[in-house]
Amino acid sequence: MELQDQRALVTGATSGIGRETAKLLAREGATVIVTGRNPEGGAKTVAEIEAAGGRASFVAADMSDIEAVRRLVTEVGEVDVLVNNAAIFPFAPTIEQDVPDFDAMFDVNVRAPYFLTAGLVPKMLAKGSGSIVNVTTIAAAVGMPDSSVYGASKAALESLTRTWAAEFSGSGVRVNNVSPGPVHTEKVLAQNGDLVEKLGSMTQLGRTAAPVEIAEVILFLASPRSSYLTGTTITADGGAIAV
Structure with a gap:
């Protein structure tokens, strides 16, 4: 198992991509800390991991609350793998975008991973090893109607991926990014079901991705298999932006 005896923290792991990522990391031997706002979802993720023979625990944390992020850093203490997956995406046209949702998206999608990374990376640097994986979106790279704030927040996280890779270079800590398509x-189906299905039909593969397909890319970036990758983005979009 590639992550045997490692500790991994996955944010937004109570459902979707985060849950599947937590399960895959545990399958590879990591002890996984599942975090999110939904205790029931967190308990489900932990139960699925333990049923498969893995090790996991749940820590409730609201990524929109900076004090909750700081408490999470203190409670977790030390990790070998950090997956910054938690995000919100209340889409709106620019002329209808309200300030509370604007602020919330940058709080969750940028500020939270920034200070979570800043709080946890010192111990990675001291050990001389670690992998940080940020999860963004193809909306950070291509113009998509009604996603101005969401796309901008994720573009900021992609920029941080490159900056952190440069800052932590030579330390053994790698920082990479996965950019999913539909x-x-x-959560996506509840908020934008018709849109995501339409976008999926427009990809080169003609469908949306299953969460586990994105989780497999995250596992690759977290594992020693990607040992020569840092500061890079893997676009997992079914060929949506290939042509």
Whole structure:
């Protein structure tokens, strides 16, 4: 198992991509800390991991609350793998975008991973090893109507991926990014079901991704198999932006 005896923290792991990522990391031997706002979802993720013979625990944390992020850093203490997956995406046209949702998206999608990374990376640097994986979106790279704030927040996280890779270079800590296209998750379907299915039909593969397909890419970036990758983005979009 590639992550034997490692500790991994996955944010937004109570459903969707985060849950599947937590399960895959545990399958590879990691002890996984599942975090999110939904205790029931967190308990489900932990139960599925333990049923498969893995090790996991749940820590409730609201990524929109900076004090909750700081408490999470203190409670977790030390990890070998950090997956910054938690995000919100209340889409709106620019001329209708309100300030509370604007602020919330940058709080969850940028500020939370920034200070979570800043809080946890010192111990990675001291050990001389670690992998940080950020999860963004193809909306960070291509113009998509009604996603101005969401796309901008994720573009900021992609920029941080490159900056952190440069800052932590030579330390043994790698920082990479996965940029999914349309993904078939509960949250996406609840908020934008018709849109995501339409986008999926327009990809080169003609469908949306299952969450586990994105989780497999995250596992690759977290594992020693990607040992020569840092500061890079893997676009997992079914060929949506290939042509």
